[in-house]
Amino acid sequence: MAETVVAPDEAGLVERAGHDPEAFLELYNRHVNGLYRFAFYRLGNREEAEDAVSQTFLQAMRYLDRYEQRGIPFRHWLYRIAAGVISRAADYRRREIPLTAGRFDTGTGDPEALPERLDLAALLRTLPATQQEVLVLRYVQDLSLREVAQITGRSEGAVKQLAWRGLRTLRERMGIGGPQG
Template identity: 30%
Template sequence: MAINVYFHQSSELLQEEQVWVIQAKADPARFEPLYRKYYDAILRYLKQRMEDPELAYDVASQVFIKAIKNISKYEDRGVPFGSWLYRIAKSELYQSYRELQASRTVSMENVQIPSFDTLFFENQEFEYNQSLLLAAMQRLKEEQLKLIEMRFFEQLSFKEIGESIGITENNAKVKTFRALEKLREYFLGKYAA
């Protein structure tokens, strides 16, 4: 059974991970267990947001190069090490957008979104509502879309979301709720039109 490395890790897993972090701080060559644990998830995160899969591999490499170079700056805040890697990935992703002037994409075809079903697809045709939802998502501000992606697509806890973007857990809950309300407003506005 595969373990979701970001969502609700046990204290034992977090402690084991911190041992790996301490070892990597002492000797960056010992970063390998962290790399093995998080590489696939970081790559998947990047592929879902980039049009070019090959570029996603390049950006993932940059994420881990930066992580190894900056491991001495990492501080344990009681959340998985992956939260720190997500912040680096987000930064590298935005840097690649700036460099390539690429537009961000959200691929819904490969994402399971059961929690969206009741919000956006009640008693309607999925394909029609999916196109309306994508149009509504394009109207969201960058921060709002990021919160929705992290909560529903990446299935991060509010604590992990807060850690990833530098806000409190409660603030992450409030902002995510507001982003979802704004998305619903845009969606219903499109549907009514």
């Protein structure tokens, strides 16, 4: 599992980013891919994921002066912002657009590509938002329990419980055995 690793110059980079666009660009380049994967797995299509990442960095830029190091890596702060943006986007989509079961846009133009992965991603989005967030951070982003707990503001025990419940529900919905104790 990935451990929390903060680049030695990241704290200085974050501090400079408030007044130096090049420093903010460096932070963007360091974190954009991970945030995009997080958003894509949660939202299920390229355009919404790109919008969510854009909104995340826009909010990060706007509120950068409020970020305090306090032992929490900058990327965790970004994931917290992204989680809020994604949650609002998912809520909006549920109100405005009926979900089509089994359809998942990979950005390739072929929504039927990789059916096993796509079914899992579609099933993942049927879980409660807290379980989705924990499972994507833990198993797609490969973050440690401690990191997921920091990002979500929950205890490690709560993260384990959410992950266990989410995985159990996914197994049941996929027809892979019953609940595992």
